Structures are given as C-alpha cells and as structure tokens.
Amino acid sequence: MQVRTMRLEKEDAKIIYQETAGLAIITIHRPQLKNALTANMWTQLSKIALQALENPKNKVLLVRGSGENFTAGSDIKEFNSISLEKAEEAFIHMEKTISTIENLPIPVIGIINGPAMGAGLELALACDIRIGSDKARMGIPVGKLGITINNKFAKRLVDLVGPSATKDLVFTGRIYKAEEAYKAGMLNYLVAEKDLNKFSIRMGKLVEGMSPASLLAIKRSVKECVDSVPVLWEGSTPFVDPNDFPEGVRAFVEKRKPQFTRN
Template structure:
C-alpha cells in the first residue's frame, strides 16, 4: 500500500492519500475541529483528488474523514478573521473543489461516519455513492450563518430529497440522523460503524471490477444532466450576505444565537 500525507499549515491538519488494490483513498484529518476545512485545505483536497488520476491502476476513489466525523464543512472560525471578500473567495474555491470531486472520471464513494455538515454535506453529495454508518448525521445549517447558496449548490439536494425537503433543511437547520438520511436517499447504504471501512473497501473493489467504459459513460451522462442547469449567480450575487454573514459567524464563534437584521 502506498501512503502519502500532505501536512498543512493548520494545526494537526493533514490530508492522507493511499493507494491499494486499484483503490485510491483520501482521508480528511483535522480531528480537533471535526475535520473542518480551511480555504487552504479545500485547495489541497482538489489537487490530491486530481492526482489520483495519475496512476492508471486506480479504478475507484474512496473519500472519508478521520475518526467519528466526515467533515463539519468549511471552518467557520476562519471566516471570523478574514474580510467578506476573502470569505467569498473561500466559498468559490470550496464550490470548485466540490465540482472537481463531482466531475472526476473515477467513481467516487463517500464513506460517512459521524457528521457531514454544510459544505461537508455538499462534498458528500458530490460523491457518486455514499455509505454511512449508524453514527452519520447530515445537515446544512446555512440559515444560521447568513450563507446564500446558489442553484447548483442546492440542486445536489433537490435531486435527492426534493424541493420542499431542501427548503426545510435551510428553513429549520434540521439534521438528518442516519436512518432518516438513508430513507431520504442521502445515503445509499447504511451499515454499523464497526463494519463501515470493510464494507467500503468491499464496495470499492466491486465497483472497480466493472467495465471502465460503462462507469465512465454513466458518470458523463449523469454529469450532463447536472451541467444542464445554468448557475444563476451573477456578479451582484454572492455566497455571503454582507449583513447576516458577519453576524452569523460572530454568533457561531461566541456560541450564541445570531441577531439578524430585518429587510
């Protein structure tokens, strides 16, 4: 097994890359912050995912988080120390990374143990198949932070749970537990935590044994359906609201309820 670790500037943050028996495995490791990703980590994740294509023996990519978390998404505390312009750039970079994962010519299997929240949920939805443990928790609490998502971001949820459930996710900030996520189609498979990694490896090897031509064809066909929806955001629309976002981030850092302004 080949193992390569990319250590990052963030404290105890690294992205671990492994290759074994036709499988490429990426593990997000930042346990002290629930594997939350900074802008730098999003950028490195995209680069490492693309590097999996360098080895023609790789047939499937497994994407997972270390410990009892997939990823809490973007590092909200980082936003408290940067400008709105830099925060907007970070969100654009995040969406580019998620789209990179989504558009890889390899099948991508998300291995979800524990929370996959916010951008972490979107990253999970960019995977072709999601295997969750009984500790999986999925949610997108952007309404608590003043984050404004565009239609391509929302479409990943709409395609699985429908328009009303997608709006309910944001309106209420609710979180789906494992069984509910499985019933809703957010998880393709649900297994006990102790069996998660073995099941994921077994599933990866099963997919790797299929016709590469067939796998690539279905990925391209599905991607064409996704890409048929234009991104509605224009130059006057952003991922962050200039009033609500700073208040939402401050409230998150100060561990209090946000006091949003009225329009």
C-alpha cells in the same frame, strides 16, 4: 499500499492519500475541529483528488474523514478574521473543489461516519455513492450563519431529496440522523460502524471490477440528464450576505444565538 500525507496547518490538520489495489483513498484529518476544512485544505483536497488520476491503476476514489466525523465543512472561525470579499472567494473556490470531485472521470465513494455538515454535506453529495454508518448525521444549517447557498449547492440536494425537503433543511436547520438520511436518499448504504471500513473497501473493489468504459459512460450520461444549472452571472454574490454573514459568523465564534436584522 502507498501512503502520502500532506500536513497543511501548524496544528494536526492534514489530508492523507493512499493507494491500494486499484483504489485511491483520501482521508480528511483535523479531529480537533470535526475535520473542518480551512481554505488551504480545500485547495489541497482538489489537487490530491486530481492526482489520483495520474496513476492509471486507480479505478475508484474513496473519500472519508478520520474518526467519528466526515467533515463539518468549512472552518467558520476562519471567516471571522477575513473580509467579505475574501470569504466570497473562499466559498467560490470551495465550490470549485467540490465540483472537481463531482466531475472526476472515475467513481467516487463517500464514507460517512459521523457528521457531514454544510459544505461537508455538499462534498458528500458530490460523491457518486455514499456509505454511512449508524453514527452518520447530515444537514446544511446555513440559516444560522447568513450563508446564501447558490443554485449548484441547492441542486445537489434537490436532485436527491426534492424541493420541499431541501427548503426544510435550510429553513429549520434540521439534521438528519443516519436512518433518516438513508430513507431520504442521501445515503445509498447504511451499515454498523464496526463494519463500515470493511464494507466500503469491499464496495470499492466491486465497482473497481466493472468496465471502466461503462462507469465513465454512466457518469457522463447521468450528468447530462440532470445537469441544467446555469453559469452564475459575473458580479453575483452567491454565498455571502453582507449583513447576515458577519453576524452569523460572530455568533458562531461567540457561541450565542445570532441576532439578524430584518429589512
């Protein structure tokens, strides 16, 4: 097994890349902050995902988080120290990374053990198949942060759970437990935590044994069937509200309820 580790921050934050018997495995590791990704980590995640294609023996990519978390999404505390413009750029780049993984020409399997929140949920939904443990939790509580998700973010949810459930997730900030996520279609498989890694590798090997031409064709055909999201117009602000976002981030950092103003 080939193992490469990219240490990305002064703290214990890294992305671990492994290759074994036709499988490439990416592990997000930042346990002290629920595997939340900094802007730098999002950049490296995209690069590493593309590197998986450099070895023709890699037929399937597995994406997981270390410990009992998938990822809490972006590091919200990081946004508290940058401008709105930089925050907007960070969100746009984050979406590009998620789309990169979504559009890889090989199957991508997400392994969800613990919370997958916000952008972490979007990363999970960008995977072709999601395998969750009984500890999986999935939600997108952006309403507490003043994050205004764009149509590409929304569409991934709408395609799986429908328009009303998508709005409910944002309106209420509710978090689906593992069984709820499975019934809603966010998880394709639900297994006990102790069996998660073994089951996921077995599933990866099953997919790896299929015709590469068939796998690529179905990815492309499904995308053509469902992909109707228009390109965002230049100058739009798809992620950051100039009033609610700063208050939401400050409230998150200060561990208090946000006080949003009403127009």
